[in-house]
Amino acid sequence: MSMNAxxxxxxxxxxxxxxxxxxxxxxxxxxxxxLEKKVKQAIKELNYKPNLSxxxxxxxxxxxxxxxxxxxxxxxxxxxxxxxxxxxxxxxxLLIHPCDSTxxxxxxxxxxxxxxSRVGGLVLTPPISDNIDLIKILHNKQINFVRVVSGxxxxxxFGPFVLIDDRQAAYAITKHLIKxxxxxxxxxxxxxxxxxxxxxxxxxxxxLADADIKxxxxxIIPGSFSFDSGVSRTKSLIEIRREHxxxxxxxxxDEIAAGTLFAARVAGxxxxxxxSIAGFEDSPFSRQAWPYLTTAKQPxxxxxxxxxxxxxxxxxxxxxxxxxxxxxxxxxxxRDSTASCR
Amino acid sequence: MSMNAxxxxxxxxxxxxxxxxxxxxxxxxxxxxxLEKKVKQAIKELNYKPNLSxxxxxxxxxxxxxxxxxxxxxxxxxxxxxxxxxxxxxxxxLLIHPCDSTxxxxxxxxxxxxxxSRVGGLVLTPPISDNIDLIKILHNKQINFVRVVSGxxxxxxFGPFVLIDDRQAAYAITKHLIKxxxxxxxxxxxxxxxxxxxxxxxxxxxxLADADIKxxxxxIIPGSFSFDSGVSRTKSLIEIRREHxxxxxxxxxDEIAAGTLFAARVAGxxxxxxxSIAGFEDSPFSRQAWPYLTTAKQPxxxxxxxxxxxxxxxxxxxxxxxxxxxxxxxxxxxRDSTASCR
DNA sequence: GATTTTAATGACAACGTTGTCTTTGTTGGT
DNA sequence: ACCAACAAAGACAACGTTGTCATTAAAATC
Numbered sequence: 001m002s003m004n005a006x007x008x009x010x011x012x013x014x015x016x017x018x019x020x021x022x023x024x025x026x027x028x029x030x031x032x033x034x035l036e037k038k039v040k041q042a043i044k045e046l047n048y049k050p051n052l053s054x055x056x057x058x059x060x061x062x063x064x065x066x067x068x069x070x071x072x073x074x075x076x077x078x079x080x081x082x083x084x085x086x087x088x089x090x091x092x093x094l095l096i097h098p099c100d101s102t103x104x105x106x107x108x109x110x111x112x113x114x115x116x117s118r119v120g121g122l123v124l125t126p127p128i129s130d131n132i133d134l135i136k137i138l139h140n141k142q143i144n145f146v147r148v149v150s151g152x153x154x155x156x157x158f159g160p161f162v163l164i165d166d167r168q169a170a171y172a173i174t175k176h177l178i179k180x181x182x183x184x185x186x187x188x189x190x191x192x193x194x195x196x197x198x199x200x201x202x203x204x205x206x207x208l209a210d211a212d213i214k215x216x217x218x219x220i221i222p223g224s225f226s227f228d229s230g231v232s233r234t235k236s237l238i239e240i241r242r243e244h245x246x247x248x249x250x251x252x253x254d255e256i257a258a259g260t261l262f263a264a265r266v267a268g269x270x271x272x273x274x275x276s277i278a279g280f281e282d283s284p285f286s287r288q289a290w291p292y293l294t295t296a297k298q299p300x301x302x303x304x305x306x307x308x309x310x311x312x313x314x315x316x317x318x319x320x321x322x323x324x325x326x327x328x329x330x331x332x333x334x335r336d337s338t339a340s341c342r
Numbered sequence: 343m344s345m346n347a348x349x350x351x352x353x354x355x356x357x358x359x360x361x362x363x364x365x366x367x368x369x370x371x372x373x374x375x376x377l378e379k380k381v382k383q384a385i386k387e388l389n390y391k392p393n394l395s396x397x398x399x400x401x402x403x404x405x406x407x408x409x410x411x412x413x414x415x416x417x418x419x420x421x422x423x424x425x426x427x428x429x430x431x432x433x434x435x436l437l438i439h440p441c442d443s444t445x446x447x448x449x450x451x452x453x454x455x456x457x458x459s460r461v462g463g464l465v466l467t468p469p470i471s472d473n474i475d476l477i478k479i480l481h482n483k484q485i486n487f488v489r490v491v492s493g494x495x496x497x498x499x500f501g502p503f504v505l506i507d508d509r510q511a512a513y514a515i516t517k518h519l520i521k522x523x524x525x526x527x528x529x530x531x532x533x534x535x536x537x538x539x540x541x542x543x544x545x546x547x548x549x550l551a552d553a554d555i556k557x558x559x560x561x562i563i564p565g566s567f568s569f570d571s572g573v574s575r576t577k578s579l580i581e582i583r584r585e586h587x588x589x590x591x592x593x594x595x596d597e598i599a600a601g602t603l604f605a606a607r608v609a610g611x612x613x614x615x616x617x618s619i620a621g622f623e624d625s626p627f628s629r630q631a632w633p634y635l636t637t638a639k640q641p642x643x644x645x646x647x648x649x650x651x652x653x654x655x656x657x658x659x660x661x662x663x664x665x666x667x668x669x670x671x672x673x674x675x676x677r678d679s680t681a682s683c684r
Numbered sequence: 685g686a687t688t689t690t691a692a693t694g695a696c697a698a699c700g701t702t703g704t705c706t707t708t709g710t711t712g713g714t
Numbered sequence: 715a716c717c718a719a720c721a722a723a724g725a726c727a728a729c730g731t732t733g734t735c736a737t738t739a740a741a742a743t744c
Contacts, residue, residue: 004457006700017724022702030722047450053398053460054700057729061395063437063459073415073626084440093459095405095437098426108389115346117405117435118395227630262632284415288569290604348730359694364732372692396730399699 005046014042025050052093056118063093064311065119067110069101069128072225072255074283075300079148082304083123090312095119101128107137114143120315121145123307129161130195146311148303150196160310160320162303162328166196166280169296169330170203170250173278176294176332177248178211181341182276186246188233188256190225197225200252200280219246223256230259238267247275247341254279254286254295261289261337272339282333291336298330347388356384367392394435398460405435406653407461409452411443411470414567414597416625417642421490424646425465432654437461443470444535449479456485462657463487465649471503472537488653490645492538502652502662504645504670508538508622511638511672512545512592515620518636518674519590520553523683524618528588530575530598532567539567542594542622561588565598572601580609589618589683596621596628596637603631603679614681624675633678640672 007025011018016035023031024039031039042048052062066083070076080096087094097113099106114122121144128134129147138145139158147161152168155161177185187204190197201220208215221237223229230251238245251257257279261271269275271291279286282297306326314320349367353360358377365373366381373381384390394404408425412418422438429436439455441448456464463486470476471489480487481500489503494510497503519527529546532539543562550557563579565571572593580587593599599621603613611617613633621628624639648668656662 004700008700018700019702019724019726020722023723026702032722035723047454049454049458051399051460051700052458053395053403054729055702056395057393057399057700057731058702059729060702073419077415077418080438081440084438093437093455094439095435096422096426097436098423112389112391113435116391116394118393227626258630262630265632284569288600288604290607346730350730360730361694361696361732362692365693368732374692377693393730396699397732399701399730400732401699402732 086308166199167203174207182248190252230256234263296330428650508541516549524590532594572598576605638672
């Protein structure tokens with residue numbers, strides 16, 4: 001039906017120059033109320049929407065990119081949803097770019113993507129948000145970005161961020177296990193290069209230390225953020241340490257925890273009476289396992305929205321100060337997979 | 343470091359007009375080999391990449407959109423990955439647009455998105471690919487799209503498609519259950535408005551009919567494509583039909599099947615000795631359940647790639663004929679959740 | 685050898701926006 | 715009443731491509 005109306009169509013309908021229309025659209029202050037009203041009416045009437053290509057050509061843009069490299073579908077989809085909603089609300093389009101964070105050519109790949117597509121900025125999530133080399137390159141090239149990162153403190157001088165205090169949440173989970181009487185607690189790690197893994201481990205260690213429990217180095221088990229890792233690590237734990245099996249396991253995320261649960265069931269170990277299991281993330285896994293997983297709830301959608309808000313603010317060349325940046329502490333959710341130590 | 347090289351930079355380095363460079367880039371046939379070589383060398387040297395905004399402005403574009411409305415994270419992520427890889431290989435960027443397929447304003451929302459972003463075309467997946475009103479509107483507006491749809495036959499005249507023969511696969515699963523001796527088989531439906539649901543049900547009914555098994559209408563249980571639906575439907579099935587409980591359940595996808603498995607375990611019903619369960623999709627669910635789920639494997643990644651190839655071919659204004667379109671039949675994967683009827 | 689055809693290349697406009705500069709009209713101070 | 719300062723609006727170039735048309739040189743035809 002209606003063909004794309006251009007800024008000139010609006011201008012001639014409103015009886016003004018097309019530059020005035022441009023001013024109204026971009027909320028430049030120098031338009032009289034009378035004209036502004038007329039122009040807005042015309043925009044509405046023609047259902048005019050600015051053309052992103054033309055904008056992008058002239059310099060500014062109305063799209064942002066989401067760069068990710070994360071095997072966790074639930075996390076990516078939730079992030080993506082939050083980012084998209086915020087984009088929609090502000091009139092931005094969303095371009096996605098899955099990638100390999102360990103690739104040697106990541107920086108040129110990303111630069112090319114930005115040059116070609118002219119996105120106004122990038123949302124970076126772990127593990128890419130911890131790739132300091134890439135961050136520095138983006139910073140030097142004056143590319144806008146916002147990072148979602150794990151950590152207890154402000155990361156560095158490189159622009160806006162949303163901080164997830166994994167350490168404190170892991171501390172809370174561990175403390176919960178200790179209160180239940182557990183002292184022989186296994187820690188199933190995620191990918192070692194993810195900072196969230198390190199932070200969660202730090203929180204775990206801290207809680208043990210504060211409770212004067214000596215850490216058994218054998219209880220820290222390397223792995224990756226996957227169901228299969230949870231299964232295999234738990235399986236070998238059960239085989240090798242049958243005598244001295246931990247009475248509780250803190251899995252670095254829900255997916256690992258679900259794997260642990262799986263392996264425990266196969267081995268005939270009851271959860272939680274014989275083994276307590278805690279996860280991290282509050283992903284669907286935690287409610288699709290039985291018993292329901294004790295976990296730490298990460299409000300991914302909200303985090304995504306706030307990160308995107310910061311980015312768009314920055315893209316619009318407003319200053320984003322440290323005050324704008326937020327810290328989230330995942331909240332302990334006690335459910336059915338953790339119980340008192342027998 | 344390197345600033346964005348433009349077509350003119352390439353032209354002056356190669357000592358030709360910028361139009362000639364444009365010709366080389368767009369593979370127009372009328373460039374001599376000597377010049378083509380020089381131009382390609384210059385392009386390489388400057389690491390020149392065409393600017394999408396400028397292209398989009400002039401008419402043609404180098405980005406495509408992925409429109410989706412599907413609660414299944416695994417499916418979306420896999421689709422997205424396949425689409426992206428194909429885009430990357432052909433120099434296209436990928437814009438995503440999650441939406442609500444039941445929204446009244448879906449058509450205008452989509453049109454606006456296309457006008458603004460100037461994507462060259464859209465990849466549509468169920469349930470959006472079955473929204474015939476939207477399809478007609480897109481067709482009338484001459485917007486390029488490719489559909490991934492469920493069905494046994496060519497859907498209609500509206501352009502290229504990739505067909506998933508859910509019916510035949512469901513027939514195979516049901517036949518497998520019948521061969522195991524089951525005749526009282528429950529069918530747990532997904533969302534009723536998804537065509538894949540209807541197709542799978544058709545295959546189910548057909549297999550029963552071919553085996554001369556009378557269909558018990560109570561065995562067709564409405565629901566949705568979710569874990570929770572699987573749990574609640576199975577739970578009430580067990581409560582209401584304790585006497586006459588089906589000996590096998592065909593769940594419309596793996597997520598439902600995982601829910602069924604969950605509910606069976608809670609109720610103390612052993613799988614597969616007391617109850618056989620089959621799923622559909624070969625999602626991670628099917629390998630994170632215990633016992634491993636019998637299912638039908640849908641090669642989502644490959645489907646995504648082929649669909650994207652078709653779309654890009656069409657965007658490049660080549661004719662896409664029905665011969666190019668493909669039919670996939672998900673493959674029966676017999677695993678541990680189905681066994682002989684006791 | 686003169687003319688037509690064809691192939692290869694270039695000149696220039698156009699796409700729809702935003703940035704810069706100019707013009708116009710109004711306000712306020714002397 | 716005059717001029718300075720300022721606010722509002724417009725004129726026009728620029729962004730980096732592709733499309734259209736014009737030009738040139740070479741090849742093919744008579």
